[in-house]
Amino acid sequence: MPLNKEQxxxxxxxxxxxxxxxxxxxxxxxLVVNYIPPTKTVxxxxxxxxxxMGPFPMEGNEDADLINAGKQTVTALxxxxxxxxxxxxxxxxxxxxxxxxxxxxxxxxxxxxxNWMVPGKMVKGMGGAMDLVAGAKNVIVAMQHxxxxxxxxxxxxxxxxxxxxxxxxxxxxxxxxxxVTENGFILREYAPDLTAEAVVKATEGKMTIAPDCKxxxx
Amino acid sequence: xxxxxxxxxxxxxxxxxxxxxxxxxGFGLCGIPENCIEALRDSGVKNITCVxxxxxxxxxxxxxxxxxxxxxxxxxxxxxxxxxxxxxxxSGELELEFCPQGTLAERLRAGGAGIPAFYTPTGVGTxxxxxxxxxxxxxxxxxxxxxxxxxxxxxxxxxxxxxxxxVFRKTARNFxxxxxxxxxxxxxxVEELVEIGELEPDQVHTPGVYVQRIxxxxxxxxxxxxxxxxxx
Numbered sequence: 001m002p003l004n005k006e007q008x009x010x011x012x013x014x015x016x017x018x019x020x021x022x023x024x025x026x027x028x029x030x031l032v033v034n035y036i037p038p039t040k041t042v043x044x045x046x047x048x049x050x051x052x053m054g055p056f057p058m059e060g061n062e063d064a065d066l067i068n069a070g071k072q073t074v075t076a077l078x079x080x081x082x083x084x085x086x087x088x089x090x091x092x093x094x095x096x097x098x099x100x101x102x103x104x105x106x107x108x109x110x111x112x113x114x115n116w117m118v119p120g121k122m123v124k125g126m127g128g129a130m131d132l133v134a135g136a137k138n139v140i141v142a143m144q145h146x147x148x149x150x151x152x153x154x155x156x157x158x159x160x161x162x163x164x165x166x167x168x169x170x171x172x173x174x175x176x177x178x179x180v181t182e183n184g185f186i187l188r189e190y191a192p193d194l195t196a197e198a199v200v201k202a203t204e205g206k207m208t209i210a211p212d213c214k215x216x217x218x
Numbered sequence: 219x220x221x222x223x224x225x226x227x228x229x230x231x232x233x234x235x236x237x238x239x240x241x242x243x244g245f246g247l248c249g250i251p252e253n254c255i256e257a258l259r260d261s262g263v264k265n266i267t268c269v270x271x272x273x274x275x276x277x278x279x280x281x282x283x284x285x286x287x288x289x290x291x292x293x294x295x296x297x298x299x300x301x302x303x304x305x306x307x308x309s310g311e312l313e314l315e316f317c318p319q320g321t322l323a324e325r326l327r328a329g330g331a332g333i334p335a336f337y338t339p340t341g342v343g344t345x346x347x348x349x350x351x352x353x354x355x356x357x358x359x360x361x362x363x364x365x366x367x368x369x370x371x372x373x374x375x376x377x378x379x380x381x382x383x384x385v386f387r388k389t390a391r392n393f394x395x396x397x398x399x400x401x402x403x404x405x406x407x408v409e410e411l412v413e414i415g416e417l418e419p420d421q422v423h424t425p426g427v428y429v430q431r432i433x434x435x436x437x438x439x440x441x442x443x444x445x446x447x448x449x450x
Contacts (some may be wrong), residue, residue, distance in 0.1 A: 045318065048245040049389050059447040064248065064440040065376075065390040071246040071299075071443040082388050084395040084423075085271070086327040089320025092338065112343070119298065122308060123316070124298030130346065131320030134339040165343030 001193045002174035003216070008142050010035045010218050012101055012172050015140060016042055023047060023092065023132060026070045026104030028142040031083075032101055043079075045097055046190070047128040049088045052080025069128065077214040093135035100136035102129060103145045104168075106158045109205040111168040113141060114160035126163060133164030141168055145175035145202060152204035154178065154185060175199045175218065183208065189216040220373055222382050222426075223411070224433040227257035230405045234263050234370055241326065241368035242270040242280065243397040246299070246443045249390030250279050253407045253435045254372040259283055265290040271322060271393050273297040278441055287311070293366075295319035297441065318346060321363050323396055328365035330399025330428070335364045371401020374435070375424070378408035379415075382429025383422045391423065400430045407435040 003011070005028050013035035017020060023045045024030050033055075036042050044053040045066040053068060054075035062073040076082070091097055106114040113133055116126040122205035133139055146152055154171065171178040176199045177189040190199045192215045200207045224230035231254065234240075240258070244250030255274075258266075259282045266289045273292055274280035283289050284302045291313035297303050306312040317325065318340045328336055337360035341347045351362040373394040376387035384406055386394055398404050408425075411434040 007311055046389070048248070048342055048392050056446045056448045062442060062445055062447060063388065064442050065388040067246065067248050067389055067443070071248070072232075072446040073442055073444065074446070076388070082386075084391055085319065085323040085393050086396050089323050093338065104281065117250055122304050125294060125296035125316050126346075127296040128319035130318040130344065131340045155304070162344045 002145065003012065003191050004174070005032060007218065008172050008174055011216055012140055012142055015170070016040065016099060018042070020098040021045055021051070021096070023097050023100045023136065025100070025129070025132070026101045029101035029103060030070070045088070045091065045139065046074070047085070047088050047092065047132070049083050049085055050076060051078045051083070088094070089131050092128070092131050095135060095137055097136045098138060100132045100139045101142055102132060102139070104141045104153070106153050106155050106160050107141055107143065107168050107171055107180065108155045108158045109180070109184040110157070111166045112158050113163050113168050114158040115163045117161050119161070129163050133167045139168055141171045143171060143173050145173035145199070150202070152202060154203045154205050154207070156205045175202060178207070186210050187213050189214055191216055222430060222432050223380050224431050226433055227253035227407065228260065230254070230431045231257045231261060233403065234258065234261055236263050237264070237265045238369040239267040239269065239396045240401055241366070241371040242268060243373040243384055243392065243394035244270065244272070244279070245389070245392035246272050247275065247279050247441045249374050249386065249392050249394055250274070251372040251374040251407045252438045254405060255280060255282055259286055262288070262376050264288050264329045267291045267293070268398050269293045269326070269368060271295050271319060273300050273303045275299050275443065278300050278439070279341065284312070284331045291315065293322070295322050316346070318324065323393060325363055325366045326393065326396035326400045329367040330396060333365050337361065338363055366400055369400045369403070370409065371397045371404040373398045373406050374407045375406055377410045377412060377417060378406050378429070378432050379412050379417050379426070380432070381414050382406060382426030383417050384408070384424035384429065385417060386423050387423055395424050398424045403430045404428055405432055409435055409438065
């Protein structure tokens, strides 16, 4: 069995270091916050203009003026700050955010990512995704390894319109942990119920098994 | 000193006309100039080019101007919450220019700051950069994006004084400060309109020089788009 969404988030949380400032995208990335141990101090940035985002408010304490980038009501923790969207993206583009986690429809061997449009379908927009992949020091992609028909989403070359070029260095999929390097995909870890060979077989792009490749642990 | 204070949105919007570019503050439904949007609808102006991060929802925010087909073109980063928008866009009635969120914020900031264009790494190698100048700095490619200036800019603030100094509240700040700088005429609607001297100068977010007209908002709904809570 491949990993479920919670397990993907749990594994990504292991990459978050004490003292990091992190921006989490919508979907699986949002779940990462649930797996950060209390021993780590992490500041979450919401690109609409909040650094120090806290959990959802208690019922009755919702504030229409306090939302996250997904337009959900949230809270602000001690030490947080509010700022304009221009300041927010100055943080992002200026490389002041340590880690961005976002979803993807496709990632290719060159580290290019597609996650904002499918030709022929209504496009909702890229929001802040293009800025985030262009600016964060480190971008981790949380994604499904294959589509419903079993086609690999880790491609030789992305087929969908790109969000960013050569910007992804790490993927945590439901099949494993993959680094994106000059030599293509390197499989570092695989889902406990799979084998490294099975992950490579399910991947379209060039994938090498790292010498110390091991099953994922949580 | 000229009087910047107007009685209401309708009075403050004097001079809005067809075929103009309007800049609108807010993120989702948070911090949107509700009264100004309703007054724009009531004014009946047409062929609007509207610059706003989002396009409201079907029955609120900029969705109101879509229902009445007053908007010709939207420039936004995300328009996903609006079925009216989708329908008009798919049928070709509505033009749309997608702009990455950070690029949109910076284009407004640049427009207001007298910067005609700037280079950014965002969107290089994507559709967004097609047809735009690319230049290399220190080995990395950047795309040239232009500043945006509007005929009118509409912002929503928490407090404002009669000189137009503005204070925003929490994440309702979002695009409002840049939008305020980029309008030839900037109109601020505020929850509390106070006397000059009542705002602490150190706490002012938008200096009054950017604001030409100000009025106290009435009947703001301040709708929440996604109400999410913890159980106690």
